[in-house]
Amino acid sequence: MDWEERRENENENNNIEDAYENEDTNISSYYVKRPENFNRSYKKKRGVFSYFVVALIAALIGGIISSYVAPAYLYGKYLPVPELYKKNVAERTQIKITPKDNITTVAAVAKKAMKSVVGITTVQTVDYFFWGPRQLQGVGSGVIVDSDGYILTNSHVIADGKAEKITVLFENGDKKEGKVLWYEKALDLAIIKVNATNLPVADLGNSDNLQVGELAVAIGNPLGLEFQRTVTSGIISGLNRSIRTEDNNIIENLIQTDASINPGNSGGPLLNSRGEVIGINTAKIQSAEGLGFAIPINTAKPIIQQVIKKGTFKTVFMGIVGVDLEKYERALGIDLKADNGVIIIEIEENSPADRAGMRAGDVLLKINGEEVLSMSHLRGLLYKYKPGDKINIEVMRNGKIVNLELTFEARPDNH
Numbered sequence: 001m002d003w004e005e006r007r008e009n010e011n012e013n014n015n016i017e018d019a020y021e022n023e024d025t026n027i028s029s030y031y032v033k034r035p036e037n038f039n040r041s042y043k044k045k046r047g048v049f050s051y052f053v054v055a056l057i058a059a060l061i062g063g064i065i066s067s068y069v070a071p072a073y074l075y076g077k078y079l080p081v082p083e084l085y086k087k088n089v090a091e092r093t094q095i096k097i098t099p100k101d102n103i104t105t106v107a108a109v110a111k112k113a114m115k116s117v118v119g120i121t122t123v124q125t126v127d128y129f130f131w132g133p134r135q136l137q138g139v140g141s142g143v144i145v146d147s148d149g150y151i152l153t154n155s156h157v158i159a160d161g162k163a164e165k166i167t168v169l170f171e172n173g174d175k176k177e178g179k180v181l182w183y184e185k186a187l188d189l190a191i192i193k194v195n196a197t198n199l200p201v202a203d204l205g206n207s208d209n210l211q212v213g214e215l216a217v218a219i220g221n222p223l224g225l226e227f228q229r230t231v232t233s234g235i236i237s238g239l240n241r242s243i244r245t246e247d248n249n250i251i252e253n254l255i256q257t258d259a260s261i262n263p264g265n266s267g268g269p270l271l272n273s274r275g276e277v278i279g280i281n282t283a284k285i286q287s288a289e290g291l292g293f294a295i296p297i298n299t300a301k302p303i304i305q306q307v308i309k310k311g312t313f314k315t316v317f318m319g320i321v322g323v324d325l326e327k328y329e330r331a332l333g334i335d336l337k338a339d340n341g342v343i344i345i346e347i348e349e350n351s352p353a354d355r356a357g358m359r360a361g362d363v364l365l366k367i368n369g370e371e372v373l374s375m376s377h378l379r380g381l382l383y384k385y386k387p388g389d390k391i392n393i394e395v396m397r398n399g400k401i402v403n404l405e406l407t408f409e410a411r412p413d414n415h
Contacts, residue, residue: 004255034207037172105273110231112275116144116202116267117168117219117229120178120192124159140194141220141268142168142276143202145304149194152300153267155183168194171229182209182257182313183301186380188251188282189300190267191307200271205251205276207296210255212236218259218281234259243293245344250377254293255279261292270294285396299383316383316389316408319351320344320410324374325363338396340373341365356393356406366394382408 075142122138140157144150151168158166158180166178176194183190217233238256245251257270261281272280279294307311322342329335336343342364358364364372368391372378385391387410395402 002312011257017082021188034209050244061108063133067159072107081316105215106217106231108235109271109273109275113202113219113269113271113277114229115171115200115218117143117171118144119221119229120151120153120157120267121167121169122158122163123165124163138163139221139264140266141264141269141281143269143280144199145191145202146308147197147199147201148308149199150304150308151178151192151194152280152304153190153192154280155185155188155190156282157267158192161190166192168192171200172223178275181311182307184303184379184383186249186251186376188245188249189280189295189385191304191313203274203276204222204276204301205272206277206298207255210236210239210272210278210296215273216255216259216278217271217295218257218258218261218265218268219271220261220265220281230265230371231373232260237291237311241293247333249375250380251282251295252377253296253299254381255296257294261294301382302386314411316378316385316387317352317383317411318356318406318408319348319353320364321346321348322364322375322378326374336363337399338365338394339362341396342372342378344395352406352409356394356404358395358404358406359397363396364393365396367391 049325096388118141120140120142122137122140124136126132126136127133138157138159140153142151142153145152155161158252161180161183163180166180168176168178170176176196178192178194181193214234214236215233216236217231218233219229220257221229234257236255237258240252241254241256242250242252255270255278259270265281268281269277270281272278277297279296280300281292283296303313322344325336325338325341325343328343344353344360344362344364346356347358347360364378367378367381370381372381385408387408389408391406391408393404393406395404
């Protein structure tokens with residue numbers, strides 16, 4: 001290429017470069033105009049917005065690190081704890097959660113008494129008019145009161161003496177056949193015995209010292225053996241309650257508790273905060289939700305002692321044959337002046353009642369100031385007394401009140 005041609009090529013190249021630099025210059029379709037001004041404007045706007053976004057993100061990350069990550073994971077491990085956080089960290093490490101005293105007490109009571117609680121199953125034959133005899137199975141609870149196999153329970157648990165087979169289930173899984181030694185429907189108490197020795201015995205407390213509001217713990221088999229030795233707790237809700245049962249029996253001096261007592265709990269112990277038996281639960285008495293009742297253990301103590309010593313228990317002897325006043329009035333269609341009581345049908349000769357001056361036709365109203373509501377109620381009242389005790393008796397005779405004095409005697413063997 002000669003000098004002229006090289007010069008022309010250089011001129012062309014210079015023209016192309018001038019076209020890029022000159023915004024008003026038109027170029028051919030083979031070249032694209034470099035967006036110098038566009039790039040400069042875009043970079044300027046993007047820089048301002050980017051700085052704002054970066055600052056915002058940095059502030060958020062810094063807040064998270066300073067308020068959560070650093071106090072929780074860094075301070076005290078990898079970084080020194082700032083003065084600002086020392087107080088909060090100290091307070092957080094000093095927080096302690098301790099169980100309430102009553103929860104600890106309930107657990108201790110259950111642990112102490114659990115081995116002395118037994119399950120009781122029964123078989124009873126009931127003759128139905130249309131279907132004939134049928135076997136019924138029952139379930140309840142009991143508490144061991146003597147190491148030689150004496151067990152306290154409810155009378156209705158053993159079908160008031162009508163159970164044909166009684167099986168006792170112990171805490172260790174053993175099963176033994178039980179035999180009824182004594183029962184009293186009026187008290188809803190019974191004592192059965194198994195052939196065993198060295199059994200764990202429950203401690204018996206003093207139900208006369210109970211106060212409303214103190215802790216009460218019930219152990220038993222609610223709703224059957226599927227829930228054996230269930231523990232429920234509450235308080236003593238009331239004392240000296242009187243309840244009329246479905247069979248018109250009246251049980252007095254009962255302990256009321258809000259500890260849950262359901263069918264199957266019957267015969268199990270009601271315990272105080274020291275793990276002592278203060279009552280025998282009875283689910284036979286059901287009146288409302290949250291109301292459970294137990295028979296005071298002091299009612300059963302003299303019975304237990306005599307049954308262990310003599311094999312049975314006999315109440316004191318009065319020598320009367322009586323009928324509930326309500327039944328008597330309904331049968332004869334008459335209305336006597338007394339509201340409640342027992343009408344005397346017969347007086348046994350040379351009996352305490354005979355010597356006290358009682359007569360057939362008298363209405364027995366009170367014994368030592370306590371109202372006599374029915375014959376079953378009277379039988380329950382007699383368990384409070386022993387031979388030789390003197391009591392005041394109030395009777396209605398020909399519409400007038402007469403007061404007499406009676407001395408109890410031991411019940412003869414033929415009664």
